[in-house]
Structures are given as structure tokens and as C-alpha cells.
Amino acid sequence: MNQFLFLFLLALFPVTVFGQQDFLLEAESFPTPGGWLTDQQFVEQMGSSYLIAHGSGQPVQDASAEIKLSEKGLYHVWARTKNWVPGNWEAPGRFLIEINGKSLSNELGLSPGWGWEYAGSIKNRGKTLRISLRDLTGFDGRCDAIYFSQDREAVLPDGGEALAEWRKEKDGSPEAPETNKAYDLVVTGGGISGCAAAMAAAERGLRVALIHDRPVLGGNASSEIRVHTLGIYGKFARLLKLIDTEKYPNGHPDAIKDQQKRDDNMASFPNIDLYLNWRAYDAVSADNQIRHVDARHTRTNERIRFSAPLYVDATGDGWIGYWAGAEFSYGRESVDTYGEEWDKWGEVWSPEEADNAVMGSSILFQTRVAEKPVAFPEVPWAAPVAGEHAAVAGEWYWEFTRDDLHQIDDAEEIRDHLLRAIYGSYANAKKLPENANYAIDWVGYLVGKRESRRLVGDHIFTFNDVRNNTPFPDSVVQEIRAVDVHYQRNLLEEDTPDFLSEALFYRNGVYFIPYRSLYSKNISNLFMAGRNFSCSHIGLGGPRVMNTCGQMGAAVGFAASLCKKYGVGPRAIYEVHLKEYMQLIEDQQETQLPEKR
Amino acid sequence: MNLLESISERYRKPCLSAFLLWGLGAWWMLVAGLPVNKPTHLRSGFKLETVSKSEGAFLFLNPDTSITHQMNLLYSSEGEPLLYYAAINTPVCIDGICKPVLVEMYWDLLGDYVGYGEYPNQPLTKYDHDPFLSEDHEKLHGLLLDRNSILDRKSLDDLYDLRGVSQDKIAYNGVEIDGISGATKKEITASIVSGALYSCYRLWYLAHGDASRKIRENLPAIYSDTLARQFLRSGQSTYRYYAVRQMEGADFADFAPVMNVFEEGNPLVRKHILKKLPDSLLQQSDIYGPLYEMFPDLDNGSKTLLLKKLPLAPAAAPPLSDHLIEMSRNQLLIYLKQLAKSGGQLPPEVRDNLEEAAQNPDFIYAYLIQDFLIP
Secondary structure, eight states: OOHHHHHHHHHTSSSEEEOSSEEEEEGGGOSBOTTOEEEOTTHHHHSSOEEEEEOTTSOOOOEEEEEEESSOEEEEEEEEEOBSSOSSSOOTTOEEEEETTEEOSSOBSOSBSSEEEEEEEEEEOSSOEEEEEEESSSEEEEEEEEEEESOTTOOOOOSHHHHHHHHHHHHTOOSSOSEEEEOSEEEEOOBHHHHHHHHHHHHTTOOEEEEESSSSSBGGGSTTTOOOOOSOOTTOHHHHTTTOOOOOOTTOTTHHHHHHHHHHHHHTOTTEEEEETEEEEEEEEETTEEEEEEEEETTTOOEEEEEOSEEEEOSSSOHHHHHHTOOEEOSBOOHHHHTOOOTTTGGGTSOSSOBSOOOOEEOOEEEEEOSSOOOOOOOGGGHHHHTTOOOSOOOTTBEEOOTTSOTTTTHHHHHHHHHHHHHHHHHHHHTSGGGTTEEEEEEOOSOBOSOOOEEOBSSOBOHHHHHTTOOOTTEEEEEOSOEEEEEEGGGTSTTSOTTBEEEEEEOOSOEEEEGGGSBBSSOTTEEEOSTTSSBOHHHHTTTTSHHHHHHHHHHHHHHHHHHHHHTOOHHHHHHTSHHHHHHHHHHTTTOOOOTTO | OOHHHHSOHHHHHHHHHHHHHHHHHHHHHHHHTOOOSOOSEEOTTOOSTTEEEEEEEEEEEETTTTEEEEEEEEEETTSOEEEEEEEEEEEEEETTEEEEEEEEEEEOTTSOEEEEEEBTTBOOBOTTSOBOOHHHHHHHHHHHHOTTOGGGGOOHHHHTOTTOOOTTEEEETTEEEETTTOOBHHHHHHTSOTTOHHHHHHHHHHHHSHHHHHHHHHHHHHOOHHHHHHHHHSOOHHHHHHHHHHOOGGGGGSHHHHHHHHHHSOHHHHHHHHHHSOHHHHTSHHHHHHHHHTGGGSOHHHHHHHHHTGGGOGGGHHHHGGGGGGSOHHHHHHHHHHHHHHOSOOOHHHHHHHHHHHHOTTOTTHHHHHHHHOO
């Protein structure tokens, strides 16, 4: 959506009149979010984007909205929220609802699990009501929605299908999006691979929609997660240098500079329509072909249906493929599935039996030394995770996974566990006199994932392709980086905190990823790029870093251009047009960057 | 002035005798394939006092020097394999100047380095010829124990890459970071004995190279029932893990030593016990009883596996209701599913525990139990 339309929609909000006896106000739609941030990461699990008061211990500025309720009289107010660390301590994410500057009676964020908490009641005299969220802690209080009803006994569904249906009923939205957009290529996911796919296709003349659920591009490389880009550029240095990062330490604030570079460069492609803050929520297929992808704005909840002959799943979690019915895998295959043993490391490398102990997710944080001592609050709710661990800095090995947790289904729990690890370890360190002047500058709140669903292509890239340096006729991605597979340290040393990992490296020179690993085996118009490409758990170990993922994106973007030229699907490029495709890839090394970029 | 001249006349004779005696002893030990010197460091759990004999096992190659070294297998007084040992004499060269490094190195039966000793007349020295201090030995031993050291991913050129062109080294605003491990140059050098990088590097590759691989390959040939029992009793997690991996069906019938390993072992060993334990044995109360009793004290992965195996030992399910709030969300779901499967009335103590947890305001997953109790 262009900026004008977005502003127009928001402008409708300041005073919204409702002629009902009840009213649902989505927190993420507050026109003035203040210091509260939009969190769209767990929509599929808990039902909606929500606002989070992520202040690293400093209460954030109020979020506010204005509404008008037409019925005069008493209204009861509930908030959908959760106590994200229930226990024998004050809930860490407490907040209040204020109406016209006056707090409702009950603190919120106190009950375990997502659900409705009663905030209090107001007398509506028919005037404009200014609704504010007042954060009390700075420690990640969260508010999904506020509900006003004149019925004190209103039955509010806590979650699942019942909540989704109830929401639909309250906002009166139709089944399907009313806005339709058609493109040559729809790329979902604006990480490095999605950006590269969009650029490659756009410069070959395709009209591209790039749907991304955050306000900034880059995914794990973005200023919101701040992992530096690793891996080589392969044939695509020209494009990838437009969106990569410097090699700063992970978490470094200079990620913001690279963010600006990336956003500017992406905006300079006239053929790319950027849909920032749009999260895809469905992909519908028929006859093994995707017909459309539906997306929702993470703040306004407006919806658009995108259609195109070709789609790229660069979501990282393989959502488009998953919804469309593409074959996928998740977890660690047994060592015999593809013969991926490495005797030296045995089970921690590849298990005898398949399991779900995939590589974990990380959250980075950045501290600085201030001129004066800086206080940090007590965080008893973090202690059960951090234990005695003390730290004023983190790195990539602050990573969390457990074989009973799913990196998608349980992502909120994983994120919250990492936040407790960070705050708890930092609080421990702050008790030491030498750390008195340390101050937290920044803590991420978006889960930086390494591994999740992997869509199955015509070729499944495995450890053996690295071990044998397999040359493919369709080698479009190359890498020299070691296969780098992680395990949790507490598997071998039980007393180690469960959020620390160890990396194992297998280096074997240059290896190649074939084009056949970049399109779906059973969905005929679906490409994939990034960590959800077709590979095994061990196969993912090397190419999962962002420049390599960027190569995949560029490769599928160029393939899409030939698909359009010949009116064919991705597989035909390998079967029929491989020579032309490989020449196109080869030519990328020679093609110069347009001067303005 | 040579060494002899530096010793006063009065002590010269006894010194000479002592030296000759040591030399004779050392020669004999060498011929016998036994260590000459007391190890400077030996990983805890290993002792040399019980060594009774040595056998030449194989030759292994030092790829840096193309020198082969003799690997010896040391046996305990009971005649069981104990450790591998090699007397290492390898040149370490810096800028074309080479000096010999002499150490006695030890490996366990899985090929993991466990310790080294130095020769009193040939101590380890640094670049400036200063002998290693005790903290240097400490650091070297720690480095050699680290199977996953960053040295494994490094060439010497990388470590001494003054031009900063190494592909794995990245620098930003004056801070150098290893592109693979994320470690800073400072952290890398902190793990290496200052002034002895070359010696550290060469010794790490000797400890973890061909020698280690060949020992691993040799293990099946010397593995016996006696050794299997020793491995289980050893207290060494790697030995226990290996022993459990070798066990098949009937081997688990003698469950007491396995249970001991389950109690004392690390999560990886526990996982293997639970995965390899035959179903028929897990159905026996004398086996599932002690296993499930440990539930509240176990690591998360073992808890999950025990819950998944409840269908084999349904009688173990009711007591677990005492530990509902110690279960993760997904573990609780597995548990409730098992309760539902067992059908009929829930035992009163289980229902009481469920109801209590369902009403616990601090229990994050109380709602799952509420849903279960009121379908």
C-alpha cells in the first residue's frame, strides 16, 4: 500500500464513531502508538498483531487512540493480554488503560496465557474518548485489543477459531479481501532473499509485489534484528551489495545505516511495489498451483489479495508453501535418511532417530558504558532462566531451542525465554561493581530464526553435496562457508544455561546449490529462497547465512523472468531452458550497477 | 660453561649418577612403550598408577612434519585397555628456525585427548625460550581438551594474518571478529599460550588429528563385555554414551548399571538410554518405576521422552500428576492425551492434582487443564 493510502486510513481513526453497544478496538491500530511496538510475529498462534511495551526496563510512552461510543451510559472494558511470566513475583508486563487521562481500576497483564482481563468501567457521556495504554514496567507488557461492552457478562472467546470468528463478526469484514492486485511475481518475505528475488525479477522487467510484515526490509539483517550478513556473493555481488551489511559485531547500531542503504536501494526499483507492514495470512492453491496470496496490514488490518502466475516463498518459515499445500520438512532427519553422519560428532551432528532439536533462534542486545552509574530494576521473573549467568553482552550463541518446542508454533515462548535470559543475565552482571555504568541501549524483540520449515524441491540439498563438492548442471548458488550446525550446550554439560549453543563446523571448500532446490516439488508455480529452501537439517548448516540466501533469491528472480518470457513454470527452466538460464546467471557478474544506485 | 661445569665438584658425581639412572630408566620405559614422566595434566577420572603394560598399537602421521609416531596402548593391572600414549618429538618452526618439542601425550579409548607430560630436561618453552609457567600448562591443557577449538577451523596463516585478508576474519571499527565463530581476536588469543602459538597449534593438531581418528577406529577391535561394564561405571560421559550406543535389547536386562548411568549421566546419554531401552523392559514395573520417579529432577528432553513413552507404562502416569506445573506446554499436552487415552474415571489423586493446577493463578498452562477437565 502506498504511503498516502496508509495515512488516509489512519486519519479515519482519530475519532471513530461506533453505534453499537459494544466495540472492539485493535491495539495495533492505535494511530499514536507512542513507545509501544507492533508485534506481528505470532499471529498464527495467538490470533492477531499486538502492541508490546518493549522498553528494556524503562516504561515506554503511552499509546493512544480516540473513539466515540454513541450509546450513553456505563461501558465495561476488557483488554486481551497476558502475563508473559506468571510466577511468584509481580507480573513483569503490567499496564493500565487510561480513558481521558483517568486510569481504569485494574492493572492488566496479570493472567497467564492470552485472554481477556477486566480493566474496569467508564461512563460514556457521548463525547470523544481518548484511550491510552500506560506501560508500568518497560518489560514487554502486551495488549492485543480492547473491548467495550455495556454487558458486564459478555462472553469473550480467549483464542482459536472462536476468537477469529468473533473478531470477524465485530469488525464486519467480508470473507475475502475486497482489494485485488495482480503482478508478474509475488514475493512474500522481505529478508535478504526476498529483496534479492524482487530486485532480480524487477530489473528483468517483471512487475513485482514484495510483501513484508515489518516496516523495514532485511529480516535478520534489519536494524530490528541486527545480524550481519555472512557468506559469499556468488554471481550476484552487484545486487547483493545493495542490501547487505558491513561486518560489524552482531547487534551493532550501525545496522541502522545499512538499513537506510537497503531501504533506499529497494525503493529505487520502479517495478517493485513494496508492501511494508503487510503480513500474508493465506495462500490458496488449486490443481497444485497457487492462485492468490492474501495479506493483512499489521496495523490497520486492511486486506489485499495478490495474484500472479509465479510466487516466491521467502518467508523463512515456508508459510506460502505450507498454506498452499507444498511438501515440507521440519526437524533433524535421522542420520541414515540422507547418510549425513560425521563420526567425530555423532549424535549432536545428526541423530540416530529423527527429532525436532533444530537450530535455535537468537535475540541480540547492545549495551554501552555510560558516564555515570545506571540503575537496572530487579527482575526476579528472569532468574529461573538466567540462573547465575552474568553478562553485559550477547552474541550469536545466545540461542534457544528445545526438542519439545517448535520454532514456529512456540515462537513466542522462545522469544520470551530469550528476553528472560538477557534481562536476567544482565541484572546479574549489574550487581557487580565493575558494571555499574553499563546501560542497555537496545534489545531485540523479533525472533532471529535459523531454522524452521523447509519446503521440498526437486533436489534436496544435503551434507553430501558439501562433502562431495557436487557439481550440478544447474549450480546457481555457491558457497565456501563451513557447514555450521549448532547444538545446545546443556545437552552435554547439563549445568550450562539452556540458552547457550555450540557450533560445529565442517569445511570442505566450495560447494554448490542447484536451481532444483529452489522451486517446489509439487506446487507448480512456487519458488523458494532463503532458509526455507529445499535442504536437510545439515544441508541448511552452511547456506543459511544471508548472502547465500540472497544468492538464492537472485537466482529465482532471474528464473522468474525466463518463466515469464516462455510462459512456463519453474521446473521448465531446468528441463527446457537451462542453457539460457545458466548464461543469464553467468552474465550477472559482468553486468554493471546502474549509476544512481 | 656446560651443564656439568655449572655443578659444583661436591655434587657432580651424585648428579651424574642420578642423571644416568634417569636416562637408563627413561630408555627402558621408552623401549617398553611406557611413559617416562609424570603427566603435567591428566583429565579427571584418569590415573596412570595402575598401568601394568604397554603394547604398540599403530603408527600415526603428523601431517605437518610427515613424521610418524608410535601409538601405544596402556593396560591396567587387570589387563584391560586404559589409555593410549605416544612420546612425541616434533619440530616446531618459526621463520625457518626449528626447535624440537618433546611431550608425552595421552588419549582415552575414544580418541579424546586427556593429558600430556613433559620431559624435565626438555621442558616446553615459548618463542623467547622461557619455559612454560604453571598457568601456561593449564592453558595448554585446556586448549588441547577442547575438541571444538577454533584452531580446528584455522590455518596458521589465518592466526598470523597481519594483512587481514583471511576470508574468515572480519574487522569493524578496529575490532576484529572471527567470521565463523564470532569470537574476537582477543578471545582467540586468550585461549592460546602467549608466545607459544606455534607449539599450541601443532600440539592441538597432533592431539586431534590422525591419532584421534585411528584410536576411534581401533575401539571396536578392543571393545569387550568387560570394557563395556567399565565404560558404564567410568563416570566419563563420553564412555557412557559410547557404551549405551553399543547396547542392544538384552543388554539392558541388567538394568542397575544402566539406571546408575541414567541418574548420573548427561542429557544426551539419558536420551539414548530411553531410546534404546526395549519396550518389553519398559513395561516392567521394576524398570519404569525408578525411571519415572526421577521425572521432576530430569532435563527437559528426558522428561519429554518419558512422557512420550507413557503408553508403554501407563501405570507410571498417575504419580506424574504431582508434577504438572513442572511440565512445558507441549509436555502437558502429551500427558493429558495419555490420561484421556487411559479412559474411565481418573484416579482421585490425579483429578485432585489436575483441579489444583487448573486453579493455580501462577500456572501459565492452567487453561489447558481446564479445557481437559471440561471438554
